[in-house]
Amino acid sequence: MDERLKSMEKMIMSIFIAMTLFMSPANADELVLSTNIKVEYPSPVLIGHIGGSLVVKFKDWSFSHENLDPKTFYHRIDLTGIENEFIKSIFNRKHKSNLPEWLINISAKISEGMGNDPHSVQSLKLGKAEIYAGYNSKMEQGQVFILDDLTIHKIAMSGSKEKFTLMVKNIMER
């Protein structure tokens, strides 16, 4: 009797181990941004597409992704070739860039306007890519810019700070 119980126990344990090894994490979906970068997120309520943007909506938060177009990111200014420097200067006011003074002033105004909580501003390395992120508690929204090999990904998030932190954590290398 004891042996039968033990063998059943072993069988259940091996099924459990097999399930944890071969099943993907519960309800995790992936958004592939490039050959190097992906974002993992829980199963959304719905996914929408408008223009060049993807909108991923959950019960109490949402985010959208678009590729930043340096020609149209800022009204009447073509940032082609200097877009990375411009984004860096928005998030890091001490960043020494080769941007002209008038453009540095614009990036300073944008930075102020973002109203990011001081401790929420992050700059991270992810392989060759760089991530710049910040969250505004008053407006309950956050922005992430991923400076990838060939493009800049812009993710705008609407929801709580906890969800924002989780979302940034789930931007990872492929």
Place this chain on the structure above:
Amino acid sequence: MDLHERQDLKSFLVSLYGPQANEWPMNEKIFDLTYELVALSGRCSGMMDFVPRPMPYGINPMRYLKKELREMFLRAINKNKDQYILCVKGAAGGMSTKFKEAALGL
């Protein structure tokens, strides 16, 4: 909103968000978000003249504002884009998801 109001709103949003805003319907929800963006960012002194304070919580701006004030607001943001876009660009980036959701009717 009448045709002029919709044109002013679209012209401002295309300058703020780029050509993608051409695909957004210029409706009540998009107007409310634009108004919310200005009111919450609170950074453009000229623009703030059009924001009645205090704005009752939960009130829909499109219905709360009289038509003349709404027209003045839209005319002002459209005519002075260069100045006003600089004021709201930072906050507008984070709000873009809400605009896209509204454009999708979500």
